[in-house]
Each structure stands twice: as C-alpha cells, then as structure tokens.
Amino acid sequence: WGLRVPVDRPPHLAGAVDMARESSRTDPTRQATSALLSNGVRMPLVGYGCAGRIGRKPLGEALELGYALFDTSQASEWYLEEELGVALAMSSVNRSAVFLTSKLHPRDLGEQSTLRAFPASLRNLQTSTIDAFLLHYPRCFGDLCGGREPEGTWRESWRALESLYEQGQVRALGVSNFSPDELQQLLGFARTPPHIVQSWMDPLHQERPLREVCRAHGILFQAYSTLGTQWAGRGVRVNPVLRHPVLGAVAAEVGRSTAQVALRWALQHGVAVIPRSTKRRHMAEGLDLFAFDLSAAQMASIDSLAAARYFFFSLVFLVLGLDRQPRRHRPERRARAAPTAAVVYRRQRRVRRVGRCGRVRR
Secondary structure, X not given: OOOOOOOOOOHHHHXXXXXXXXXXXXXXXXXXXXXXXXXXXXXXXXXXEOOOOOOHHHHHHHHHHOOOEEEOOOOOOOOOHHHHHHHHHHOOOOHHHOEEEEEEOHHHOOHHHHHHHHHHHHHHHOOOOEOEEEEOOOOOOOOOOOOOOOOOOHHHHHHHHHHHHHOOOEOOXXXXXXXXXXXXXXXXXXXXOXXXXXXXXXXXXXXXXXXXXXXXXXXXXXXEXXXXXXXHHHOOOOOOOOOOHHHHHHHHHHOOOHHHHHHHHHHOOOOEEOOOOOOXXXXXXXXXXXXXXXXXXXXXXXXXXXXXXXXXXXXXXXXXXXXXXXXXXXXOOOOOOOOOHHHHHHHHHHHHHHHOOOOOOO
16 A cells, blocks of 8 residues: 555554454445544544534535544534434434544633533434544634634643543544644643544645644544645635646646545645535545555655645746636626716717618608
8 A cells, every 4th residue: 555654653543554454455445544533543544524614414425435433513604403313313324333533612611501502412423422523623713613712722622622521422532724833732631632633734734843743642633624625714815735737737747636635645745534525426536535545756746745846836826827816706797987978979870871771760
C-alpha cells in the first residue's frame, strides 16, 4: 500500500497503518482504514462530512456505499443531526459498524448547559452512545449564538465532556477549531486529554502548528474542507484546490481525480478526512483512496504549497478570466436607460418609411 510512517509517528497512528494495509488488500471501496485513538478506540480515517444540512437520501447512499464514520453537529445552521438518525434507522447497516461524531453548539458552553444539551444528540441520532463528542468552537462569534452569551466557557464544558466520557455515554472526546495555544491550554487543564482534534486543512492551508501539537501528544488530527471549500467563504470564486495546476498534474500522473489526490495527501500525513458530496460518483471516489499511493516527490510538491502561493494562483485566475461567474450565475444586466426624444423621433421616421413598402404604419 505504501503509506510512509515517519519514525516519530505516534504509536496509535503507526498501528493504523498495519490495519490499513490489511484493508486495502480486500476491497478499498468498502473498508475504510482505521486509526487507533490514544484510548484504544478504533476510528475510521475516512468519513462522511454532514455539513451543508445534508438530508437522509444522500446520507443513506453514503451508508450504502460503505462510509463508516459520519461527522455531524448540534449546530443546525449547518447540520441536521435528526436526518442522520433517520438515515441510520432506515439503513440495514448495524449501528455498531458506524462511528458517529457530533459537536456541541457554542451557545451551550458551560458545564451544566453542556450536560443539558448532550441528550439532544442521543435523541436526534437515535442512539444510546456517541462515539466521539467534540466542542465545536471555543467561543461564540458573530450572530452564531443569537446575540446571547453562553453560561460558561469551553473549560467548563470540557469538565462536562469528561463526566460523559467517564459514564460511558461518549467513547472519545475532542475539540474543533481550537488554536494551537488553546489546545496547549486544554492539555494542561484536562483530566482526560482530547483524543481527536478537528480543523480546516487543505493543501493551501496546511495547519502545521496545530498538527505538530497533535503529533507531539498522540492526538489524531481530523481535517475538514480538505477539498478547498473554505475558500468560498473568503470571497474566492474559484476553488483554488481543485483547480490548482500542481494537484492537477499529480492527478494526471496517478490517474485519479484532483479531489482524490488532495485527500490521499492528507491521509499519507496520518490525517483523517471527512469529504462531503451529494453525488454518488464523488462519494465513491471519496472512499477509493487506498488503492493508490503518492510518491515522495509528489508529496513534496504538494507540501511545498502554502497560503502565500495561493495569492499568486489567484492572480493567474484573474488574468485568465477564470474567476468570472458562469453566465447563468451572473447578475442581471442593468436596465437600459429610457431612449431620448431624438432617438424616438428617428425610430418613428424609420417605421413610416417602411410603411410605404407594405408594412402597417404605427
């Protein structure tokens, strides 16, 4: 299979490589590779991201194709936990074969408010336990929390998560969207350290400082938006990952899609991924990541990409006109100004002349 593991790789990720080799010898589209978390819980390295308010139909198709991890959240602004619960109930897949991750809405930060909010995920997902429960954000921002301050802080919420973990209602704990400094604070504060850290990572936003903290403490890093979807929220019209020439060249060399190359690059760094699509063909591609390998040179070419290079790439798009919206999505053209009296007069004279040749006069 060829996944390269540096000698300083945490033991739980090294063990995942052996399991990955065994998986890829059978059917790579049905068996996602697993990582052994620091507490001994096994977690698939490839999952299905449920952001975008994904409904039960595509979720059911993902279950049918063989996705064994689903990442959702209590933040109904982006996720529909209850739709995933219905898809699971309608599916023939055994609950024990699926790893469910959910996250706490930041409006419920605080120990007691977290304990009150957690059962909603159990009801929505129609389950008695959740495999991994994460703090979605360390704080509220913008209007995400409806203009009200939460009862407490992420530190107090972590104490609540530790209680749920000790009671067996959650099998693994984690955080999402924490900075390296906040993660260091958590590590110095927690009785039970996080098993999973989730954050945005793609070839142009590689999140190296946070990944280094995870590597040093044996925490599994899980990446979201690995296919460049976060850039749209930053005013970038063209996806700079899926349209990047370096990634496109590597994709041509290995005979895979650019999306598969980006996901495979993350996996070879020991990073778990949760791609999202509602198209069946793309869903299948998201699972078919273990039957090919990126060479050391190909990995190095992608590793060399950085956010600063993106701005040069964006300039190229601008010069070539590739950042223009498709015609059907362009704003309507501005209404024409009313014709002047002189223009109306010329048009009337033109109609009168044509009328002599048999056209009805106006």
